[in-house]
Amino acid sequence: MSPGITPSQTVGPFLAIGLPWPDGPFVVPSDTPGAIVIEGRVLDGGGQPVPDALVETWQADPASRFDHPDDPRGPAAGPAGFRAFGRSATDSEGNYRVVTLRPGALPGPDGGTEAPHLDVSVFARGLLDRVVTRIYFSDEAAANAADPVLASVPDARRDTLIAVGGMDPAGGGGYFRFDVRLQGENETVFFDV
Amino acid sequence: MTASESLAAGKLAVPQYGSAVGVHPPLDSPGYRSSTLRAPHQPLVRLPQGLTEITGPLLGPERVTASDADLTIGHPGEPLGERIIVSGRVLDSDGRPVPDTLIEIWQANASGRYAHHVDNHSAPLDPNFAGAGRCVTDSLGRYRFVTIKPGSYPWRNHHNAWRPAHIHFSLFGRAFTQRLVTQMYFPSDPLFALDPIFNSIPDAVARERLISAFDIDLTEPDWALGYRWDIVLRGRTATVFETQEGR
Numbered sequence: 001m002s003p004g005i006t007p008s009q010t011v012g013p014f015l016a017i018g019l020p021w022p023d024g025p026f027v028v029p030s031d032t033p034g035a036i037v038i039e040g041r042v043l044d045g046g047g048q049p050v051p052d053a054l055v056e057t058w059q060a061d062p063a064s065r066f067d068h069p070d071d072p073r074g075p076a077a078g079p080a081g082f083r084a085f086g087r088s089a090t091d092s093e094g095n096y097r098v099v100t101l102r103p104g105a106l107p108g109p110d111g112g113t114e115a116p117h118l119d120v121s122v123f124a125r126g127l128l129d130r131v132v133t134r135i136y137f138s139d140e141a142a143a144n145a146a147d148p149v150l151a152s153v154p155d156a157r158r159d160t161l162i163a164v165g166g167m168d169p170a171g172g173g174g175y176f177r178f179d180v181r182l183q184g185e186n187e188t189v190f191f192d193v
Numbered sequence: 194m195t196a197s198e199s200l201a202a203g204k205l206a207v208p209q210y211g212s213a214v215g216v217h218p219p220l221d222s223p224g225y226r227s228s229t230l231r232a233p234h235q236p237l238v239r240l241p242q243g244l245t246e247i248t249g250p251l252l253g254p255e256r257v258t259a260s261d262a263d264l265t266i267g268h269p270g271e272p273l274g275e276r277i278i279v280s281g282r283v284l285d286s287d288g289r290p291v292p293d294t295l296i297e298i299w300q301a302n303a304s305g306r307y308a309h310h311v312d313n314h315s316a317p318l319d320p321n322f323a324g325a326g327r328c329v330t331d332s333l334g335r336y337r338f339v340t341i342k343p344g345s346y347p348w349r350n351h352h353n354a355w356r357p358a359h360i361h362f363s364l365f366g367r368a369f370t371q372r373l374v375t376q377m378y379f380p381s382d383p384l385f386a387l388d389p390i391f392n393s394i395p396d397a398v399a400r401e402r403l404i405s406a407f408d409i410d411l412t413e414p415d416w417a418l419g420y421r422w423d424i425v426l427r428g429r430t431a432t433v434f435e436t437q438e439g440r
Contacts (some may be wrong), residue, residue, distance in 0.1 A: 003425045005286050006402050007394045008217040010227075012361065014307045018299025018325045019363060021256075027361040045230040052311070058249060068248035072205040072367065084251035088226050107205060109241040109434040119245045119369050126227030128218035128393050130372065132240070153238055182231045190233050191240035193370055 008129040013052050015123065017087055020054070024087035026098035027057065032081060034062070036174030038135060038163055039097035042090050042122060045183030049094025053124035055180070057086040057098055057135070059117070064104030086118075102137070103173070108148050115143035115150070122180055131190045135178050138164045153189050160188045207247050208429040210370040211286060218393035225389045226350045242370060242433075249369040253296040253329050262328035264300075264340040265321075272322035274303025274341035276417040279377070281379030281406065282334045283364060286428035289333025289369075297327045297363040298338060305358075314346050339417065345384060357384035359390060364424060373428040378404045379420065 011019070028035055038057075042050040058065055065076035067084060078084065079101065094145035100118075105146055108114040118135040136144050144150055162183070168175035181188050199250040220232040240246065265272055301307045301324065305315035308324050322341065332337050343358045359376040366372065378391065382404075385391055394400040402425070411419025 002288055002428070003284055003423070004402055005213050005427055006373065006375055006401060007399050008373060008423045009359075009361075009390060009393075009403070010225075011363075014299065014309045015361070017307060017309055017323070018297050018327075018361060022293055026234075045234075048230075050231065056372075058245060060245065066244060066248040068367075070247050071244060072207055083250070086253070106244050107434075109207075109243040111434070113300070113380065114243060114245075114293055117245065121369075121372055124231060125373055126229075126231030126392070127231075128220060128222055128225065130374065131220070131233060134240075145210050146373045149240060157235070166221050169394065183233055187233055187235050189235070190237050192237035193240040193244065193246050 005059050007179065009052065010125060011123040011124040015052065015054055019087070020089040021087060024089075025098045026078070027059075027083050027086040028081050030099050032079070032101065034101055034173075035099055035174055036102060036176060037097060037168055037170075038097055038118075039095060039174045039187055040163075040177050040179040041094040042124070042180045043094060043182065046186070049090070049092075050124050051090055051092045053090040053094070053122055055090065055096040055098075055143065056121040056123075057100070057118045059084055059100065059103040059119065060106055062101050062104050064106055070192070071139055080111050091139050105143055110148055111180055112148040113143070113146060114141050115147040120180075122182075124182075127182075131181065131182070132193050133190050134161050135160045137176060138162050157189050160186060204433050205321065206433050207244065209241075209242050209432045210247070210368060210427045210429045213427055215396060216394075216399050219355055219395070222389065222393040225393055246369045249367060249371065250365055251293070252365060253293050256295055257327050261326055262338050264324065264338065266327045268321040268323070270321045272302065272319050272341050274344075275337070276398065277342050278337065278339055278358065278411055278413065278417050278419045279422060280335070280337040281421050281423040283330050283336065283366075283424045283426065284334060285366070285371070285426050290330075290427070291426060292330055292332045292334050293368055294330050294367065296328065296330065296363055297325075299325045299341065300360040301343040301346055301413055303341050303344050305346030316344065316346065332395065333414050342371050350389060355384050355387070357388050359384040364423065364426065366426040368371050369430075373424070373426060376403060377423075380404055380407055
């Protein structure tokens with residue numbers, strides 16, 4: 001008999017004891033050529049910041065590859081210092097921040113091409129299981145228009161998956177904002193994966 | 194078919210991970226007050242498992258040192274409380290071990306107090322206990338922590354609410370689809386029937402999977418009680434998807 005899957009439970013309010021890493025937000029070191037910042041806020045159904053959330057990101061490298069044995073195109077180490085995985089706890093204002101490289105586009109499971117994206121897990125007190133979303137990029141309009149996952153999302157909600165390019169307040173390079181609205185008006189699209 | 198052949202043929206052979214429907218708690222669980230403003234109201238959108246989902250971070254030995262698995266060391270003295278060993282295996286639901294995978298844990302001290310500024314429970318902090326640990330499973334998917342048994346503690350969910358004693362566990366598995374954060378409980382806790390987080394899991398059989406078992410064989414004489422707990426992640430089946438180029 002196959003063993004039953006272990007159920008999820010909330011991370012609770014004290015995840016900061018066990019989960020944040022000093023280097024967590026740095027998918028690549030800040031001084032990596034081409035590094036971008038993705039930051040935003042996690043907000044609850046009342047529009048209030050969620051100060052005890054953890055945002056994790058996972059993505060392909062700029063050449064559309066993964067350093068993973070199950071990538072059927074063969075694992076690829078990616079650029080030096082590139083971890084593909086980011087982890088940022090939110091601060092008292094609900095802000096998270098990751099520093100990464102832009103991912104490449106990917107062959108999709110249903111035959112199309114997936115626009116550049118990051119998979120995102122959000123954990124928080126009050127969430128009994130993680131919620132999963134995706135970050136796409138506002139300056140990839142043509143690729144986004146052809147993306148099969150975005151196409152599966154109701155028109156009115158699609159923008160909740162798109163990080164908006166802008167000026168880095170810290171004066172850095174590429175900069176995108178992506179807020180996660182857990183509930184209510186403009187609720188972020190969350191996925192069943 | 195090798196990976197390169199499959200790509201050349203326009204087909205990518207990738208695993209797919211089985212469903213966990215009915216296992217995890219529903220996000221909207223009214224008995225758990227913190228979910229009220231945080232659980233999404235819109236239905237989840239199905240995400241087909243593509244390359245981003247069937248891969249994931251393979252975090253291993255580079256993120257841990259040997260002493261990280263012993264929460265009772267690294268301080269000037271021994272923590273107060275009942276010293277325990279928590280050990281088991283990480284498997285997938287096909288029964289295969291998950292080797293070389295990072296496990297992170299955190300917990301309250303023996304008095305039921307977290308070493309965290311938000312925890313204002315009046316129980317004492319323990320200067321010799323921080324409450325965080327990590328390890329990597331071995332080639333057979335086995336893990337082992339040494340810690341102290343956490344205490345139960347009150348919380349503000351409802352009148353006279355107390356959490357059953359638990360240790361938080363975080364696991365990655367081999368793929369984004371396998372990521373799991375959960376809590377391990379201890380046998381025969383009188384608080385189980387009253388806890389909305391434990392009871393948020395709809396299936397009573399699945400709920401029991403979060404309860405560790407006392408194990409005399411894991412117990413070390415004159416030193417520490419042993420609790421065994423296996424963790425099961427979603428299993429997988431090979432499948433093929435076509436790329437556009439192959440059509």
